Amino acid sequence: MTSNTAGETMDFESLMHNMLRDRRRWNRVLSSPLTYITFGGLIRLTRGNWPLDAMYRMGLFAFNEIGRAFTGKAPVVWSSAFFPVELAWSLDLCPFSPEVAAAYIAGLGFGEETLTMGEQAGYSRDICSFHRCIAGAAAAGNLPRPAALLASTLLCDGAPLLFQGMAALYDAPLLVLDVPYDSGPDAEHYVAGQLEQVWLNLAELTGRRPDRARLAETVQHSEEFRVQMQRVSDLRCRVPAPVSGNDLLGFIYLFFVGQGSREAAAISTSLAKEIERRVAGLGKRGQPGRRPEKFRLLWMHLKPYYSEELMKFVDQEGAVLAMEEFNHIYWPPLDPQQPFLSLARKTLSHFAFKPVTERIRVMEDLARRYQVDGIVHFSHQGCRQSCGGALMIKEALQEKGWPVLILEGDCVDGRNEACAGMLTRMQAFLEILQDRKRMEAAG
C-alpha cells in the first residue's frame, strides 16, 4: 500500500519485511517502542519518495497508531469494516482494523504463511482471505489484544462471525451493530439506539468517561473528512486523471480506521489541496497525465494487496483508475449535534446494502461522471456481498453500453487459483476497449 504508481517498493517496507522474517520475533519487534521510533524516523526520511504527500502522512499516522496498539498506550478496540469507528475515537481509544492489518500483512509478504495458520485454526479456504489472515495472525498471537471488539453487520456476513470467534479467543466482549436492510426512519432509530448503547458500553468496558462534547468533536472531524474526500472526488472528474486510483485504494486505513480522528481530517484536507495543485499544474508532480491516458476505468471492490503485479500491469498498459467504488462518498453530511442519528444515516446510506439495482445505478452515475471506457469488478473470492451481484451488475451495465470485466481474484491470498489468469484477462479486456476506441474513431 505504500508503493508508488510505478510500483517501486518503499525501502522501509523491505526493512520491515526483513525485521519480521523470523515470525518468532514478531511480538518482540511489534511491541517494542524502539521499532516505532526507528521506523517512524525512516518513514520521515522517505517523505519525498511517496507518490502523494498525503500518503506519506497517512502512512505515518497508521504506523503511529499501530505502535500505540502494540505498545499498550491505549486500550485497543477492534473494529470491523464499516463500523462507525468515530465512537472509539471519541473515547480516546485505539481503534484497530484487523482487515486493514491483513492487507498490511499481505503487503509485507507474510500473507501465505499467515493464511496457512488461519486454515490450520479451522478457517476454510472458501471464506474471505482477509478473515483467514486475521485468524492466522491471532492464532499466532501476533495481533494486539482487544479490550473489546466492535462488529457491524453492514455488507459483510463474515466479519461479525469472525469477531465472535475472536471474542472467544481473546476472552473479550463483542459489541454488535445490527444494520437493517431497510433505511427508513424506523431503521435510523433502531441503528442510532444501538450506537448509543454501544458507545456507553464501550466507555464502561474501557473505563472511559462518555463525553458528548468530545463525541460531537469527533463527528465534526468525520464530517471534515467527508467534505474533503468529496472535494477529492470532484477534482478527479478531470481528464486526464490528476491522481492514481491505485494509490487512493491504499487509503483504506483512513476509511476503515481514521474517520473521526483529527489526523484523518487533516490528511484528507492535505490530499485535496495536493490534487488541486496538480490540477493547477503547480505541484512538483503537477503535470497531469504523466503517462498517456489510454483507458479510463471504474474499479469496483478492492485490489490485490499481496502483489502490485496487476496494478502495475494496468498502469503500464496506459489504463488509469479514474474512480473506485470504494472511494465514492455516498453518505450525507453529518451533524455533530446529532451524532448517533448522523452515524446511523451514514451507515444506512450505503448503496451496496440495498437492492442490487441501487449499486448498478450508482456505478452508472460514476461511469458517466468520470467518463470511463470500461468497468472492472474485482471479484474478491470470499466476498459474497460483492461477488453475489457481479453478474447482474455486469449485464445491466453492459446494456447501458459499458464493457464490464469480472476479474476473479483475491485481495490477500495469492495462492488462489483465480489469480493465475488475472493478467491475461485484464489484457484481453483492455484490447476490447482498444478495439472499441478504434471503431468509435472510425465512426
Added chain:
Amino acid sequence: MLGWVCSYTPEEIFMAMGIRSCRLYGGDHQATAMQNLLPVNLCPLVRACLCEGLEGAGTGASLSGVVSTTSCHALVHLANAFQHARGGSGRFFVYLLDLPRTLDRENEAACLAFAASLRDMAGRLSEFYEVAWDDNALRTAIAIQQQVRLLLQEIYRMRQERPEQFRAAGLLELVRHAGCTPKEELAALLRSLVASLRDQPLEAIPQVVYNRGFNASQPGSRGVVATQAPTGAPPEAGERMRSSGVNRRTGQDDEHVPSTYLERLRRQGPPRGPRLLITGSPLPPAYLDLIEELGGNVAGDDLCQGYRYCLHSVDAGLDGDGGDLFLGLARSYLQRPPCPRMLAGQTRFAYLQALIRECRAQGVVYHALKFCDASLYDYTLLRSRCVEAGIPLLFLETEYRDAGLEQARTRIQAFLELLPENLSSGVHLDADLPASTSR
C-alpha cells in the same frame, strides 16, 4: 404459490392471508441456465433454489412470488436475482424480509424491528395479492402452525428415544414436506402419524428401499421406490411414492397415504451404532441415509430444514405483547434456538450442548455447504469447544447434491470407526462446552 427459503420466514402470515406457500429446497435443480445471475462461489442451496423458482417444472413454474430474508448475502442476492429475472413484469412478488442478527432476550429493539418488518411484509402481500388483513386469521394460523410444530416435536422426541428405528432422511423429508403443505391437512396427517408411531413399533412397518440418489429423497421429486417386506422379500420395483398434500412437481393432490409416511420413516440398515447429532447447513437427505447405512444412528439434528423448524412457542409471546400479534410472532422467531448465522455467542452453544446431552450423542457431524459463511465460521467455534470437551466431531462439506456421496462415505466410515475407541478411552460426551464471553 409463494416460495420462501429461510426458516425465519413466518408462514403464519401467508396462512392468515390464504396464500399458498411452499418452501424452496432446491430439489435436484443444479444451477444451469441461471448461472448468468448468481456466481459459482455463492451458496449452492441458494443457487439451486433460484433454479427451482425460475426453471422448475412444478412449484417453480407456478410461483407467483418469493420471500427471501437478509439472513446472508446469498439470500439477499437470491431476492435480487428473482427481481432481476421476474420482477420487471410487476406480476411477480419479491420481498426481502429484514431479519436482525442479534437475539439477546433483552434486545427488545431487535424484536420491535423484526415486528415492523413483518408488518411491512404483510402490508405488501395484502396489496399484491389483494387480500384484506385479518388479525383473527393470524391468530388461527398461529394456533394451527403451533400444533404442527408440537406434533413434529413429538416425532422428534420419539426418534430421540429410539433412533435405531427411524430413518433420519425420512424425518427430514417429513419436515421439508411440512414447509410445502397446507397446515390443517398436515396437522391431521401428523396426528395420525404420531398415533401410529405410538401404537406400532416401526419394525412392524414394511421396509422401503429407496434409491440412494438425492432425487429419490427429495419431497418434491418423488423418486421410484420399492417396498420390501420385513422378511427380506425382494423389492417390488416401480411403486411410486405418494404422500398427502400437493405434489410439488405436478401440482396435483396426492392421495392421503399415512402408511407411506411410516414406511419412509422406517430405518433400514444396521440397527445399532453410535448416536449422532447432525448440525450446520441444510443437508441433502441422501447423506443421512449414507450415515445410517454405515452404521451411524442419527439421534438428533439441528438443521433449519429439520428440528429447528419445529422449535417455536408463539402463544406465550402473544399474551405478553398487549395483543400485538406481529411483535409476538417476531419475538417467538427471534427467541427460538439460533441458527449459525445469528450472533448468539454462548446461547447457540448452550443450546447445542443441551441437544447433545438430550440426544445422548456420541459424536457430532457438522455439515457445511460450500461457500456458506455462516456455517464455516460457526464450525470453527464449535470445533474448538468440541475439542476442549472431547466431543468427536466430523466436518462434512457438500455442494448440496449427491455427487460427493462416495467421498463422504470414506470420511463418515473413518469417523464412525473412531468413535468406539474415543468412548473406551473415557471421553465424557456430556461434558460442558466451554463458555464464551461474547455478548
